[in-house]
Amino acid sequence: MIEIFGVPLPSLMGQLTLGLVNGSFYAVLSLGLAVIFGMLHIINFCHGACYMLGALFTWMAMEYFGLGYWWALLLVPLSVAAIGIVLERLLLQRLYKLDYLYALLLTFGIALMIEGGFRYLFGATGKPYSIPDELTGALDLGFMFLPKYRAWVIGASLTVCLFTWYMIEKTRLGAYLRAATENPKLTQAFGINVPVMVMLTYGFGVGLAGLAGVLAAPTTQVSPLMGSNMIILVFAVVVIGGMGSILGSVITGLGLGVVEGLTKVFYPEASAVIVFVIMAIVLWLRPAGLFGKGA
Amino acid sequence: MQSTEYLRVSSLHAFYGESHVLHGMDFTVRRGECVSLLGRNGAGRTTTLRAIMGLTGKRTGSIMINGREAVNLAPHKIAQLGVGYCPEERGIYSSLTCEENLMLPPKVGSGGMSVEELYEMFPNLKERRHSQGTKMSGGEQQMLAMARILRTGARLLLLDEISEGLAPVIVQKLAEIIQTLKQRGYTIVLVEQNFRFAAPLADRMFIVEHGQVVAEIAQHELQEKQAFLQETLGV
Amino acid sequence: MNPQRLPYGYLAAVALLLVAPTLVYPVLLMKIMCFAVFACAFNLLLGYTGLLSFGHAAFLGSAAYLTGHALKVWELPTLAGLVIGTLGAGALGWVVGTLAIRRQGIYFAMSTLALAQLMFFIFLQSEFTGGEDGLQSVPRGSLFGISLSSDTTLYYLVLAVSVSAFWLIHRSIHSPFGQILKAIRENEARAISLGYDVNKYKLLAFVLSAAVSGLAGALKTLVFTFATLSDAHWHTSGEVVLMTLLGGVGTVFGPVVGAAVIVTLQNELADKVGSMVTVIMGFIFAACVMAFRRGLVGEIIALYKRMIGEKVQ
Incomplete structure (x- = not known):
């Protein structure tokens, strides 16, 4: 059997693809944070809670309505986005003129309410969700077996990121979005309904988090607590990569997932902290972040 | 009246x-x-x-x-x-190209000028259309700020x-454009x-x-x- | 409150605190005081320097473990344990602060949260913290030959230390150092142009805040005779933000009031509603942000100013 640094190749590749799966979640979540930050200039602390809602709604759709994975993939991100839009209209929009920290604290409070509420309803134990039939099994790549579901998560996440990039950089709607990010007042004075764009942007951002939750449901135990650990990790990803560039978010997310996966192989004790350690090093050596445009 | x-x-x-x-x-x-x-x-x-x-x-x-x-x-x-508004600081978006800046404002009325007409009126903009908005000269930015509200049909x-802050020759050109716009009502x-x-x-x-x-x-x-x-x- | 009458107010408060353990369960009072010190230390950063740290649990938790370890394993005297905890948290504050103040605003908050999570995982995996079990049955020891095993005796020690910590923070705020911090909060660019080494002052405030937070954690270990992971958990970082926000950011007494309300509330609710406590905390958070951003004390001050006809911004 081929070994690399004393680790059998299949197990190395296994951790590598698992790392890419986690990296895909980091990428989609940090992308959503970056899109929201660009337009609303707030840090969405309830992003993790929205990710958790995505996974939990997927489980609930199966448990209570018998709706399978593919229906959940369509409906759950939309419902999370709808919740986000309601939050934006009712609460967030009243804070745009204030210091950024109020929106951070509000979304933190909302995250606590969502997490606590679902913990009250469902308890803290994880709920299993099985991989849809179409995606069970593995592909034989010769040097390794690649589980189909992992391939699907990585592929779907990258497609979503690419789609988002295309939308923002290459379409007319994206031009509106970039214009409104740069100079919201003037953009509105050209006849573009900026407040509605802000609302939809927030909905889209948290919808992405919900989508990541759907993708994550079969890979992990679905639990009300899965969001808060994730959001802190994604914050570290965002500090490392900066929020100025879409491709930067995606590359940083995937890269850190891979590094985390490799750490699990070579030095498992450090796998929980490696992303934070990298963040500390980046803060030390390159305070603006890898893709940052200044602090 | x-x-x-x-x-x-x-x-x-x-x-x-x-x-x-x-x-x-x-x-x-x-x-x-x-x-x-x-x-x-x-x-x-x-x-x-x-x-x-x-x-x-x-x-x-x-x-x-x-x-x-x-x-x-x-x-x-x-x-x-x-209504078409051209702000004092010109308001050219740096994250958009010249052409994206030009195409940005949505239609607010009928009878706006076509892009071809505008490029004829402001030939520099055609040359620079793939440049990043704020990489253009002050005169070009001013032309762009004018051109983009003429496309929308604003009256x-x-x-x-x-x-x-513009060179006399460009100011002269702007005066001619205003005259043209007056003739067009x-x-x-x-x-x-x-x-x-x-x-x-x-x-x-x-x-x-x-x-x-x-x-x-x-x-x-x-x-x-x-x-x-x-x-x-x-x- | 009229400035001349202020010392009487303080005296009355101290007198009340001296007799309080006969009226209220002393452990609850001590817990409130620990969190009041913690929240005051946090407020030094948020209220007077404009820095939102979302990782202050790391300092509370690290000091709780250090003090516990010093008293239980090294069998040091109580006072030495408190000092070790405080200094240890201050040192950690220097490391975290040095890294985090390299980024501003929103990134600062995220960096502190992530660095605190790093500490959490280190505590989770370390031997000396006892991992998931925590450090149990830490001896309280004695002070000047008086055993601290009685809650009432310990109460007076905790009271003395808390009042000293409060006084220290109060003095720092009203010192020239505190004035510079406020200048940084109001307008960082102007403070830089006036020639102040802004990052040095921010770091100093951060270390001071971390050390006093550590003191709170060290006291907490004495009170409960154990130190656990929950002290270092991000929930605790959130709680101290909430206490300060609820009481009034940038007010002297706000954090004390906020700590008292939140600790009492948690104490009353914990057994009755289970994880709904988190929902209630979240709701208070949202309500403070949406409806009364000045906090309880801030609103009272504003009301008082309105009553005497002063203009409120």
Whole structure:
């Protein structure tokens, strides 16, 4: 059997693809944070809670309505986005003129309410969700077996990121979005309904988090607590990569997932902290972040 | 007269936060007319345009645009009444290319100029169309800021200090463009520091001081009111 | 409150605190005081320097473990344990602060949260913290030959230390150092242009805040005779933000009031509603942000100013 640094190749590749799966979640979540930050200039602390809602709604759709994975993939991100839009209209929009920290604290409070509420309803134990039939099994790549579901998560996440990039950089709607990010007042004075764009942007951002939750449901135990650990990790990803560039978010997310996966192989004790350690090093050596445009 | 009135601003007060900037502006602009707001820095001319667009803080009074009350509308609704705004700082987006800047403002009326027509009018923009917005020269940026509101079908143009900081040859070119626009029946409000630029273009001039219109001068009165202008504007 | 009458107010408060353990369960009072010190230390950063740290649990938790370890394993005297905890948290504050103040605004908050999570995982995996079990049965020891095993005796020690910590923070705020911090909060660019080494002052405030937070954690270990992971958990970082926000950011007494309300509330609710406590905390958070951003004390001050006809911004 081929070994690399004393680790059998299949197990190395296994951790590598698992790392890419986690990296895909980091990428989609940090992308959503970056899109929201660009337009609303707030840090969405309830992003993790929205990710958790995505996974939990997927489980609930199966448990209570018998709706399978593919229906959940369509409906759950939309419902999370709808919740986000309601939050934006009712609460967030009243804070745009204030210091950024109020929106951070509000979304933190909302995250606590969502997490606590679902913990009250469902308890803290994880709920299993099985991989849809179409995606069970593995592909034989010769040097390794690649589980189909992992391939699907990585592929779907990258497609979503690419789609988002295309939308923002290459379409007319994206031009509106970039214009409104740069100079919201003037953009509105050209006849573009900026407040509605802000609302939809927030909905889209948290919808992405919900989508990541759907993708994550079969890979992990679905639990009300899965969001808060994730959001802190994604914050570290965002500090490392900066929020100025879409491709930067995606590359940083995937890269850190891979590094985390490799750490699990070579030095498992450090796998929980490696992303934070990298963040500390980046803060030390390159305070603006890898893709940052200044602090 | 009433039927041809396109913009009527009456007893308009505007605030930025706590500070009260406009103290009862009153003026009207007829359809197809070009008027100029003249005055010293800080007199409230730029604020007047911003208040018409709904970009200041609180506003009171009345702004009638083509028969519609606009004082309580959101900026995008005001634009959709057929108003094109060219801000003092030009407002070219750095994250958009020249062409994206040009194509950005949505249609707010029928009969806007086509892109081909605009490229004919501003040939530089065609050459630079793939450049990043803020990498263009000041003159090109000003042309772009003008061109992009001509494409939308807006019939009322609010132009803030368009000649500021530009080379004489470009200012001359802008004057020719304004003449063309007048011939095409646009209604234009020019906010100008540069009296020599505004004087030959404007049908009437309003002198603004302390957030109010203090005098109105028609084109044919320019000679006889020379002394007054000298005193109030220093020209 | 009239400035001349202020010392009487303080005296009355101290007198009340001296007799309080006869009226209220002393452990609850001590817990409130620990969190009041913690929240005051946090407020030094948020209220007077404008820095939102979302990782202050790391300092509370690290000091709780250090003090516990010093008393239980090294068997050091109580006072030495408190000092070790405080200094240890201060040192950690220096490391975290040095890294985090390299980024501003929103990134600062995220960096502190992530660095605190790093500490959490280190505590989770370390031997000396006892991992998931925590450090149990830490001896309280004695002070000047008086055993601290009685809650009432310990109460007076905790009271003395808390009042000293409060006084220290109060003095720092009103010192020239505190004035510079406020200048940084109001307008960082102007403070830089006036020639102040802004990052040095921010770091100093951060270290001071971390050390006093550590003191709170050290006291907490004495009170409960154990130190657990929950002290270092991000929930605790959130709680101290909430206490300060609820009481009034940038007010002297706000954090004390906020700590008292939140600790009492948690104490009353914990057994009755289970994880709904988190929902209630979240709701208070949202309500503070949406409806009364000045906090309880801030609103009272504003009301008082309105009553005497002073203009409130």
